[in-house]
Amino acid sequence: MAIVAEHLLADATAVNVALIALGLALGVPHGSLDHLLAANVLAVRAVTATVGYAALAAAAWAVLHWGGAVPLALMIVASIVHFGLGEVETMDIPFGTSMFARTAMLFTGAGALILPLARGGPGWDETLRTLSPTLADLFGSGTTRFVLIAIWAVSALVSAHRLVVERRWLVLVDVAAIGVVGSVVAPLVAFALWFGLWHGPRHIARLVEHELADGRRSSTTRQAWTATIRRAAPATLGAYATLAAVVGVVVGYGSSTGAVATAIVVLLALTTPHMIVVAAMDSAAHRRRIDTTINRPPRDSRVSVAG
Template sequence: MVLLARQVRMGTGSRTRPRGATVAATGPCGPASPGTTAGRTPLTTAATWSRWVLSGTAVVAGGHLIGLPAVPAPVVLALAGLGLVAGVPHGAADHAIVARLAGDRPVAAVAAGYAGAAAGVWALLRWADPAALIAVVILSGLHFGLGELEVARRLTGWRPPHLVALAVAVAGTGALLLPLARSGDQLRAVATTVSPGLARALGWAPMQTGLVAVWLLAALVAVVASLRTGHPAVALDVLILGAVGLLAPPLLAFAVWFGGWHSLRHCARLLTIEPGCAALLTTGRRREAVLRLIRLAAVPSLAAWTALAALAWLTASASDPPAVLAQVLRLLLALTVPHALVVLWADRNTRRTDVLPDPPREGHAT
């Protein structure tokens, strides 16, 4: 605790961005577009909309605290399914990023490898429970937390010390940790279908208390450090995530965050790191950049949605909505593993000082 307090007092030291300065960044294959600098950028727009989505969810879902009717269970399940499905496209352009990072490898080969990895993880989740599920859930939490930290860096230019950065990352998983700790009826039903062992763990009181305590400590450190160093947007995001994680039904909280926060912000980041989109943004052609990203994500998104529809159709005969959501969640977890590795790879390159060179062209010396 003493060390944490010292980190909070230190703030960012010399690494704090001067007021009015812009944040320079490099994309996977060269300088990133102005979308990573100060001003109205795709990421700031996405951040604003995502705050409205989650704030609205928290307000509506928390109405029962002042005597308003609670959100009906069928509505919760329907909105949760919509949120999970809406989150699919944010990883659908991974093949283009990998192809570029790997030296312009054939997209078909990259896509095949990606799909094969996801299929392998899905098989492990289906038949190697609970060890595989625990590992994937931990990786997912790491991916979500690092994603929140990267967004905070790009929005504010803040480079906090390691322990504060860890706190920001953990606090950024409030829409995952807090719903897991609360474990409502719908979430328990879905968890039981995915893994009975997981459902029992979620109902274990020490586990629930520990998750809440970890998040509260991380949130306290993140909020205090961000306010002390002049980055209130980070504190605002932590508070919004905490509100939706505490007020909304657990399954709904995670699903809305996944589709309306994590996915939306990641797509905005892609506009600045995918070379073609970044080039269009540089010339002020935002609409064309968005359309390019949609084209890149269209086929993989349709494939994932088709798989989800097939799984839903196969389980619909049981008239068990939690079973359908469990199949959706299992597929999303399987897709998360290769997606998390791709995002980590891309983020490492966007923070490098030595820019990744263009791949060698035929007839030119390497």
Template sequence: MSETKLRLFSRVRTLSSAVIAIATVLSLLFSQWLGTNSLGWQLVLATIALAIGIPHGALDHLVTLPKAAPIRMALFIMLYVAIALLAIYAILRWNVWGFIFVVIMSATHFGIGDAAFLSEKDSLDGSSRIPAWFYAPAAGLLPVAIPLVNSRSTDALEKVNPALINWHSGFTTEILMAVAVVTTLCLLALLQRKRYRDALDILLLAALASFAPPLVAFAVYFGCWHAMRHTARLTSLLPNSESAYLRGRPGQAFAAAVIPGLPALAGTFIFVIVLAGFSQQDLSDKFLWLTLVTIWALTVPHMIVTARLDRAALRK
């Protein structure tokens, strides 16, 4: 079963890396053909990528309480939703400070989660585990911070919410330098350990963050890198996935961790439409912003739930 699981982890890593490379190239091409100010193709790619990523967090209740009684499960879901609603209110009420909190939280969650994925893969193939702090800081900061201080982020933020345009208070150069220093140190540490494939991951994330428009960079990373790798990790915790592993079917194991989360995709878009109606805003202008707010808000309870899973993976 371990060999089958290793095949899945390797395939997911290769696929996520390939998608990042393709998205970077497409971004360069579309920017040349349609212009850097053209937002139509960016919104299409971002919406598709976000839709791919949404289901990965919908199984938190099954992972946290796999054999819980209905009442306990219901209480967990109510608390989970309450935390997300509180986060939505905070982001919509205090746009800038809520946004800054999300940026810091997301960078932490993404970096540690990606390092945990590599740690689990190392355990499967018998490699020495990667020290989390050789990889996590750069893996978390690059896809979150760089797109948001990119000069092209102004148009994107104006599209989703103009109040966020100056969220960094003008410290763009300082943020870029800090991320560059952290990334360089991580790359040197990885190269010194001969972790060349991990260093390639960091370079791919840097390329996406630097060359893709901000909306595309974040959405593609979230849906096609973070979500896919997290889903691969969930297969170790779900009975249907474990059964598929025993039959030597890694594809079925992955599907078993995706299909139960698909209703969350429909639920998210329905909730966004309802939220837009209550906010009395034009849906066509605010749909992406409210979708992002909902995803960011759901990340708060999701990060709390997965913290234990991440710690266990990093300590193996």
């Protein structure tokens, strides 16, 4: 993985290369149970859900590859929402929190993507221009960068105020860490570390919670972790092999910047069905919270990691 990263970022330091490789490698497994989640949502066999998942990802790749700036811009916005919602879920926001506060926390949680986008820098700017000159000009403008930084800063202040009032000190430290990483660390390194050390592991922890809630195979936290890791292993290995093959081909026949751009498009395409599955999982979790809050038995959400 580090060798591939070194080809992609020839001007990066050895430390940056290792951190980017580590972050991406740690982040890949968190989507490896999507096909099982989708199978339960749609009440179909796992193989059917897997084929549909792959077809949607392939269609997304085609649109992103040939569709120009608009689908790429929409996907960047969708990714910000997806990553931010992931942080909102792990913050365990109390039931009844206002939409304004939730929106602020969404943008706060997505700071490790918003702030690097606003900062730009060597490697990222060239890659974005390869993806789309229009987007490169948009994100390279001073106005856009100021707006992105202002959105995150205001959101972080709103979130921090609420967290202080509720004495959520660990979450407040988390918000500060996101801000520091997004503001100080090299942009691509910042996102890779957040993706691998924040977003991915926390999503896996949520899958473990679903495994425990399902209760068909796991009655303890240790059993749930073991079951989740074992069931995610095949898809994780497949994702590693696919990404390595795609990036390896581009590295061999194209420029390093083109390879980075290709890898980003592949990851964005895979994120498309992943966002849909996660949204279904979160919706089911919200229904369970509502049912618990009003003292009713939980409805059958049909969302679990059952195979």
